[in-house]
Amino acid sequence: MERGHFFSRVWDVVAQIPPGRVTTYGHIAEHLGVKRSARAVGYALNAVARSDDGPLALPCHRVVNRFGALTGRLHFETPDVMEERLRAEGVAFTEDGCVDLARHLWIPEAPVES
DNA sequence: AACGTGACTGCCC
């Protein structure tokens, strides 16, 4: 699992996202002090998705892009899983199929214990 | 060690 310290840090933040809330790759990156590396964040989730999908129980479905679009839905078992899980948590979507960030955006406040 | 790839973002044309 420890393929890199960075991954663990990302997973730790994702694990803190409360149900019914979502955050963006950019916010996670910013929280980690590397605002310009939102890509690496997505890469970390891609890695965890390939590694494990259930047991880890990492709420990767609560991570969306800056517009609230479910850019990573194709990485789930089925393209609908991501939206289904969010809706199940009471997350509202816009006509465009994007998460209503104005209502559900969550920004990591808790500092990474280190 | 170098190159290519990616669940991103922002700026420029």
Place this chain on the structure above:
DNA sequence: CGGGCAGCCACGT
């Protein structure tokens, strides 16, 4: 308004 280019970070080959 839409599409394209560049920047940044980490990882696999």
